[in-house]
Amino acid sequence: MAQIRAKVTEDAETLKGWKFRLIRLMYERGYEQARILELFRLIDWMIRLPKALEADFRQTLYAYEEQQRMPYVTTVEQAGIQQGEALILLAQLQEKFGHDSAEVYRERITAAEPEQLLQWSKRILSAETPETIFH
16 A cells, blocks of 8 residues: 555655555554554655655654554663663763762662653753752
């Protein structure tokens, strides 16, 4: 379907709609995450969109996945991202306030949820002391 649509459709906005419908169909039919990602790569290769429309397509897809509770990122990938965010925050804390400060807050940072890590990462930019980051 992706190849046919790509060949017969000249309007980029219409192509964007078809690309989204094809991805949505896979979710609706209950395809496994690995299969969706594999087919998504193929569809993405066949249906190329201009940069602005591609960004709009991704936003639409992310909103759909969030609404359906179907994350584009697997839980294993999300855990890796969260671990990376925690390591960055620890490195920033160590750079700004020293090794001891990073060690004091290490356990709290590694156990934190992504939203909390983001909030702390923003606070570190203007923090005068480590305590002001974690209050």
